[in-house]
Amino acid sequence: MLEIDDLSVRLPRTARPAIDRISLTVAENETVGLVGESGSGKSLTARAVLGLLPKGARTSGEIRMDGADVLSMSPAGLRRHRTHAAAMIYQDPRAAISPFRRIGDFLAEILREEMGARAARARAVELLGMVGLPEPERHVRQHPHELSGGMLQRVVIAAALAGEPRLLLADEPTTALDVTTQAEIIRLLRELRARTRTGMLFITHDLELAAMICDRVYVMYAGRVMETGPTRQLFAKPRHPYTEGLLSATPRVSDLGTLPPPIPGRPPDLLSAPPGCPFAPRCPHAMDSCTAAAPLLVDGVACVKAEP
Amino acid sequence: MNIDLEVRGLSKRYGAFTAVDDVGFDLATGGSLGLVGESGSGKTTTARLLLGLERPDAGTVLVAGRPLASLGRKDRARLIQIVFQDPLGSLDPRLTVEESLAEVLRLHFPGEPHAARTAELLEQVGLGPREARAMPRELSGGQRQRVAIARALAVRPKVLVLDEAVAALDVSVQAQILGLLAEIRTAGDVSYLFITHDLAVVGCVTDHVAVMRRGRIVESGPTARVLTAPEHEYTRLLLDSVPRPAF
Numbered sequence: 051m052l053e054i055d056d057l058s059v060r061l062p063r064t065a066r067p068a069i070d071r072i073s074l075t076v077a078e079n080e081t082v083g084l085v086g087e088s089g090s091g092k093s094l095t096a097r098a099v100l101g102l103l104p105k106g107a108r109t110s111g112e113i114r115m116d117g118a119d120v121l122s123m124s125p126a127g128l129r130r131h132r133t134h135a136a137a138m139i140y141q142d143p144r145a146a147i148s149p150f151r152r153i154g155d156f157l158a159e160i161l162r163e164e165m166g167a168r169a170a171r172a173r174a175v176e177l178l179g180m181v182g183l184p185e186p187e188r189h190v191r192q193h194p195h196e197l198s199g200g201m202l203q204r205v206v207i208a209a210a211l212a213g214e215p216r217l218l219l220a221d222e223p224t225t226a227l228d229v230t231t232q233a234e235i236i237r238l239l240r241e242l243r244a245r246t247r248t249g250m251l252f253i254t255h256d257l258e259l260a261a262m263i264c265d266r267v268y269v270m271y272a273g274r275v276m277e278t279g280p281t282r283q284l285f286a287k288p289r290h291p292y293t294e295g296l297l298s299a300t301p302r303v304s305d306l307g308t309l310p311p312p313i314p315g316r317p318p319d320l321l322s323a324p325p326g327c328p329f330a331p332r333c334p335h336a337m338d339s340c341t342a343a344a345p346l347l348v349d350g351v352a353c354v355k356a357e358p
Numbered sequence: 359m360n361i362d363l364e365v366r367g368l369s370k371r372y373g374a375f376t377a378v379d380d381v382g383f384d385l386a387t388g389g390s391l392g393l394v395g396e397s398g399s400g401k402t403t404t405a406r407l408l409l410g411l412e413r414p415d416a417g418t419v420l421v422a423g424r425p426l427a428s429l430g431r432k433d434r435a436r437l438i439q440i441v442f443q444d445p446l447g448s449l450d451p452r453l454t455v456e457e458s459l460a461e462v463l464r465l466h467f468p469g470e471p472h473a474a475r476t477a478e479l480l481e482q483v484g485l486g487p488r489e490a491r492a493m494p495r496e497l498s499g500g501q502r503q504r505v506a507i508a509r510a511l512a513v514r515p516k517v518l519v520l521d522e523a524v525a526a527l528d529v530s531v532q533a534q535i536l537g538l539l540a541e542i543r544t545a546g547d548v549s550y551l552f553i554t555h556d557l558a559v560v561g562c563v564t565d566h567v568a569v570m571r572r573g574r575i576v577e578s579g580p581t582a583r584v585l586t587a588p589e590h591e592y593t594r595l596l597l598d599s600v601p602r603p604a605f
Contacts, residue, residue: 229600316498
């Protein structure tokens with residue numbers, strides 16, 4: 051359904067590509083995780099899929115949605131694409147919805163042009179029911195400040211579902227929420243997937259969260275995919291030193307009283323272009339050859355020391 | 359056992375809304391207490407009351423045995439310091455890291471030479487000479503948090519309040535800062551009040567924890583007991599909500 055093929059994105063005034071030759075697929079009814087720290091290029095990847103790259107970005111490679119090339123779509127084609135093909139669930143619902151508009155108007159606007167005002171209004175009520183809000187008829191007349199963060203995030207999800215998209219892009223959809231609300235939203239996303247067979251690209255910095263909901267995971271670092279595979283396998287037997295480091299650096303409730311071992315150093319910014327493998331300066335296993343050339347992703351892992 | 363921070367019957371209302379409702383706890387000298395809760399639980403208002411940024415409607419706070427209400431601003435700052443989630447908001451953007459530390463030292467220890475102490479603080483939080491001469495905006499999130507910690511430690515406070523201090527950091531960097539904080543506590547005479555929503559962080563850096571909900575402490579005790587055998591229904595809900603792999 052979604053195919054990203056050897057995509058690179060270079061932003062103006064930067065030393066290295068923000069996205070560096072990544073390839074990725076999402077199939078129907080599949081939830082795929084894109085996991086990485088800040089600056090890994092994960093959010094930019096989502097923006098690229100929506101055709102929302104910043105001005106001056108230079109791209110190579112291809113993004114295909116059901117065969118259609120996203121990077122060469124017309125503005126009208128992109129509008130359709132963002133409603134019916136790939137819709138985004140944003141991180142902070144209070145930033146995504148205008149505080150001055152009623153919930154119903156916010157939702158109906160997405161579809162008014164296509165189905166007329168009356169039908170769009172009815173659809174808004176239906177959508178709010180779909181995302182589990184208790185009183186859809188009342189909520190359409192409410193303003194954002196009358197709803198809690200969790201309820202508003204349901205509205206954002208309803209907006210993404212409005213055009214019955216084939217793919218949902220969820221960019222840290224629960225990061226701004228409380229833990230208990232996060233658990234509810236994850237439950238909702240799972241239910242929706244079972245009901246609608248929508249594919250989902252789930253972007254997060256939180257490996258544990260990815261493991262909860264994703265069938266497969268791509269681990270990104272400095273714009274590159276370092277490792278990919280079925281979630282269970284990736285967690286049980288990480289093959290890239292970065293994946294391994296990230297997993298052990300994550301604090302867990304089950305590891306009471308022990309400090310997680312950190313990865314030394316920090317992720318590279320866009321203004322420096324370390325030669326070879328971008329993780330080499332922080333890697334406990336780095337050899338001379340690691341800084342000579344960046345290893346390609348072979349058999350799901352981009353590391354010369356990885357075992358098959 | 360000596361108590362660095364003794365809080366009794368602390369309450370704060372805003373109109374009809376009670377943000378902090380009869381909150382009490384002890385923080386032992388050299389101890390680490392987690393104050394856990396979701397948004398609206400009152401944990402941040404509690405921190406603001408402890409720092410004297412807000413005035414409580416009722417209750418007492420003793421820092422190192424001295425009533426907070428009787429202390430002047432400077433004395434209070436010498437006893438209790440805070441590190442926020444995003445230090446960019448609390449660091450002067452026009453001062454280098456070095457200057458920023460020197461400023462605190464000049465204010466609290468006037469007339470004393472502070473070059474050696476500045477170097478010592480930078481060393482303690484793992485910052486080199488290059489970072490010392492940098493402006494806050496030229497540093498990464500983790501480095502800025504190190505600066506904020508160094509600034510807070512400069513006055514040798516008894517209590518350090520960490521308000522979601524590692525929440526905005528990348529996992530790999532967060533582990534570095536948690537390690538640094540643990541090191542500092544082992545080395546020196548400082549106790550921590552860790553304010554956070556993250557139970558996993560609480561589990562690795564605190565010895566006691568208090569769970570807050572709607573302004574009240576619903577459960578408190580040794581961290582290991584609360585996280586493995588929670589007694590309150592809400593603590594159980596929080597623990598059940600922590601993401602864990604589906605397999």
